[in-house]
Amino acid sequence: MIINILAGGPVDHLPDLRHYMEDNAIWVGVDRGVFHLLKRNIKPDIAFGDFDSVSPEELLFIETEVAELKRFQPIKDETDMELALNWALAKKPKIIRLFGATGGRLDHLFANVQLLINPVKTNQSTDIFLIDRHNEVFLKAPGTYKIKKQADEKYISFVPLTLDVTNLTLEGFKYPLKNRHISLGSTLCISNELISDNGTFSFSEGILIVIRSHD
Numbered sequence: 001m002i003i004n005i006l007a008g009g010p011v012d013h014l015p016d017l018r019h020y021m022e023d024n025a026i027w028v029g030v031d032r033g034v035f036h037l038l039k040r041n042i043k044p045d046i047a048f049g050d051f052d053s054v055s056p057e058e059l060l061f062i063e064t065e066v067a068e069l070k071r072f073q074p075i076k077d078e079t080d081m082e083l084a085l086n087w088a089l090a091k092k093p094k095i096i097r098l099f100g101a102t103g104g105r106l107d108h109l110f111a112n113v114q115l116l117i118n119p120v121k122t123n124q125s126t127d128i129f130l131i132d133r134h135n136e137v138f139l140k141a142p143g144t145y146k147i148k149k150q151a152d153e154k155y156i157s158f159v160p161l162t163l164d165v166t167n168l169t170l171e172g173f174k175y176p177l178k179n180r181h182i183s184l185g186s187t188l189c190i191s192n193e194l195i196s197d198n199g200t201f202s203f204s205e206g207i208l209i210v211i212r213s214h215d
Contacts, residue, residue: 001026001093006044006100007081007112008032008053013103013132017042020097028088031080033100034062048084050074079108085115085128095127102132113137113209117161120207136212144202149194153212158182158189158201165206172199182206 004020007030017040029037031049035058038044046068051059063069072083081101088096101112112130116139119126123141130137136153139161147156158168163184170177174193182188201210 001091002095002097003028003088003091003093004097004099005030005081005084005088006033006037007084007098008036008049009100009108009132010103011036011100014099015131015133017099020099026091026093028084029062029066030084030100032058034066036100038062038065046070046087048072048087049080050076079111081108081112082115085118089119089124089126092124093126095129098128098130099132101130102135117207134213134215138210140208140210142204142206144200147194147199147201147210149197149199150212153214154193155191155211155213156193157191157211157213159209159211160184160186160206161209162206165203165208167202167204168208169202170199171201172196 002022002025004025005028027037027042027044029044029047031051032053034044034047034049035054038061044066047062047066048070050072051062052074054062072080085096098112102109116128116130116137119128120139120141128138160182165182167179168177168182168189169179170192172194174195
């Protein structure tokens with residue numbers, strides 16, 4: 001199962017959502033993201049939000065088109081995105097993709113990146129990707145991972161989410177590493193590139209943010 005979640009971030013940051021319309025994909029709208037999905041002729045299976053970012057006319061349109069609508073008060077402990085993501089994680093899908101989660105307010109951006117940590121902390125097998133027009137972001141716990149070269153995402157960066165990432169090794173990269181200790185705040189692993197069709201990265205402690213990007 002794949003769950004695609006669209007939040008209400010700026011539409012000019014969105015990739016072409018038609019590329020993610022697999023037969024087994026469930027679509028989830030978050031707040032104004034519900035309206036953006038409907039305008040693209042994608043009917044979400046479920047929607048979450050306080051809907052304080054849509055007009056009364058847009059909300060009426062949403063209520064008419066979406067069968068399962070979970071409305072919340074604006075004053076609450078979780079963001080609309082966290083509520084939607086918790087619902088998605090409970091379904092135990094193979095993949096969750098987050099769209100509309102970048103651009104606009106920086107507090108929302110940092111919060112959305114940190115939401116990716118939940119399945120990593122609980123050793124859940126679900127892979128979560130935060131995707132916009134120029135970037136794909138995901139987190140990894142200690143281990144060894146293969147990574148494929150993609151022409152449309154030339155640059156690969158590795159950024160510590162924890163205070164330290166230990167024994168980071170990069171193989172098959174333009175700038176290889178061997179058992180390096182990377183501290184929070186280091187820019188050592190920004191803008192690397194694969195030099196072959198496949199590479200590997202590994203580390204023994206910490207949590208790593210992996211960012212695939214293109215200009």
